[in-house]
Amino acid sequence: MDQVKETSTLAIHVPDSFDLIKTFDSGQNFRYTVEKGWLTVVVGERVLKAKQEKNRLIFKAIPPEDLSFWTHYLSLDEDYDAYLKELCTDTPMARALEKGKGIRILKQPLWEMTVCFILSQNNNIPRIKKLVDALCTTYGVPIHHEGAVFYTLPTPERLAAVSCEELRLLGVGYRDRYLVDAAERFAKGEIREASLKEMSTAEARKMLMSIHGVGGKVADCILLFGLHRYEVCPHDVWIKRVFKEQYRLETVTEKNGYALARERWGDYAGLAQQFLFYTARQQQK
DNA sequence: ACCCAGGCTATCC
DNA sequence: GGATAGCATGGG
Numbered sequence: 001m002d003q004v005k006e007t008s009t010l011a012i013h014v015p016d017s018f019d020l021i022k023t024f025d026s027g028q029n030f031r032y033t034v035e036k037g038w039l040t041v042v043v044g045e046r047v048l049k050a051k052q053e054k055n056r057l058i059f060k061a062i063p064p065e066d067l068s069f070w071t072h073y074l075s076l077d078e079d080y081d082a083y084l085k086e087l088c089t090d091t092p093m094a095r096a097l098e099k100g101k102g103i104r105i106l107k108q109p110l111w112e113m114t115v116c117f118i119l120s121q122n123n124n125i126p127r128i129k130k131l132v133d134a135l136c137t138t139y140g141v142p143i144h145h146e147g148a149v150f151y152t153l154p155t156p157e158r159l160a161a162v163s164c165e166e167l168r169l170l171g172v173g174y175r176d177r178y179l180v181d182a183a184e185r186f187a188k189g190e191i192r193e194a195s196l197k198e199m200s201t202a203e204a205r206k207m208l209m210s211i212h213g214v215g216g217k218v219a220d221c222i223l224l225f226g227l228h229r230y231e232v233c234p235h236d237v238w239i240k241r242v243f244k245e246q247y248r249l250e251t252v253t254e255k256n257g258y259a260l261a262r263e264r265w266g267d268y269a270g271l272a273q274q275f276l277f278y279t280a281r282q283q284q285k
Numbered sequence: 286a287c288c289c290a291g292g293c294t295a296t297c298c
Numbered sequence: 299g300g301a302t303a304g305c306a307t308g309g310g
Contacts, residue, residue, distance in 0.1 A: 027291060117291075124290040124309060131307095173306030178293085215293045236291035253300095277291075 010059040010067060017080040019102020020052040026103050026278040027125055028225050030116045030132045031153075042136070042150050043073060044109060047143060062145050075104040083230075087272045089264050092246040096275040099282060103274055105225065110193045111186060112153050113226030114211070117218045118178045134170045135159075156186035178213025185211055201229050216254055224270040233261035233269035238280045 020039055024032045032041040038051045047062040048070055061070060071077050088094050119131050132153070139154035139162060154162075160183035167176040185191045191211065196204045201223060208219040220234035235243065240252040249256055261269035 120290090121292040122290060122305075123292085123307080126310095127290080127308060168306085171307065173308095174293090174304095175306080213293065217292060221291065234291070237289085238291070281291095 008060065008064065010061070010064075012057050012059070012067070012071070012076075013055055014052070014057045014076060015055070015081070017084065017102060018052075018057075018074070018076060018104060020050055020057065020074075022100060022102045022278065023074070023104050023106065026100065026274055027281065028106055028221075028274070029108065030119075030125070030129045031112075031136070040150075042143070042152060043112075045141075045143065045152055047145065047150050048073075062143065062150075073107050075107060078104075080104060083268050083271060087265055087268055087275075092242070093264070093272060093276070096272075096279040099279040100275040103278055105228070105230065105271060105274060107228060108225050109153075110196070110222065110226040111156060113222045114182050114186070114208075114214070115153065115159075115179065117221040117225075118175055118182055118211075118213050119172060120221070121175065121213075121215075121218060131170065131172055138170060156183045159183035160187045175213060178211070181212040182214070196227060201232060204229075205232075224273075230270045231262070231267045233258060233265070233273040235261075235273070236277070238277050239273055242276050242280050 021034065024034075024039060024041070029041065031043075032039055034040075038049055040047065040049050046066065046069065049060040049062075050070075051058045059067070059070065061067075084097060088097055115135070116128065116132055119128050123131075136151040136153050139158050140151035143150040143152065159179060162180070162183075164176040164180055167179055172179060182191075191207065196207060199207065204227060205216075205219045205223060208214050208222050209216065214222070217234050217236060220232045223229040223232045224234060233239075235252065235254075235257045240257070243249045243252045243257055243260060247260060249260065261273065265272035
């Protein structure tokens with residue numbers, strides 16, 4: 001990837017198999033905004049402002065000089081052309097790959113994914129974004145930069161110190177105690193990223209599901225987006241609909257859903273799912 | 286006003 | 299083991 005330095009910005013070449021906006025608009029990140037073509041996202045204590053013009057991706061990162069972090073975060077260091085070739089096994093998938101061309105799975109922080117997907121249950125994406133934003137502005141740490149201010153996601157320690165009543169006031173609903181339990185488990189070190197990384201996917205899933213309020217679907221999203229287990233295929237209401245209508249599953253259960261995904265898309269079932277999810281949602285709009 | 290949303294827990298059989 | 303009510307809240 002050749003880099004060209006500009007005035008405090010950086011531009012890199014990206015392949016056709018990368019689309020910045022589609023990637024963020026595929027329901028895996030809840031902290032981004034887009035304004036005049038510029039996408040802004042906070043990750044940990046960093047901020048990225050980026051704009052894509054065809055095969056050119058323009059960066060303004062805070063702090064600067066951190067290119068390798070962002071190329072990894074955006075999965076630009078992976079060979080998606082190779083992955084996608086293996087997915088094109090049937091007509092609905094071929095259509096989704098075309099519609100969603102450019103989507104990548106982001107390498108997002110484990111804790112962020114845990115919080116976001118606990119909030120995601122029985123909820124819609126615009127409201128999930130609002131709730132996450134409220135958590136950040138209320139309990140996060142401000143990052144000041146050139147007159148603008150961004151907020152980090154509160155740490156497990158910070159969130160563990162917040163009462164359910166207080167969280168309820170932000171609008172999180174009955175998920176208040178789920179957030180507190182997750183925060184406590186992370187803060188106490190009962191859930192550790194290093195341990196999860198060493199576990200098999202099945203073991204890690206069980207560990208995540210020991211958090212009160214994390215069931216199979218939320219655990220799967222954490223595994224896919226936060227631990228990069230590409231073989232994991234979360235099925236939410238949209239995917240169930242797709243499996244029913246386009247893959248002829250009469251009733252989608254955890255069992256037959258996973259079997260179908262694993263059978264057709266193997267180690268990349270999670271990627272396949274992301275394209276189907278994006279396409280199904282776009283169709284509705 | 287109504288149905289729905291990247292579901293989970295508790296409780297039933 | 300599998301099926302179902304109840305859940306807080308607001309987007310469309």
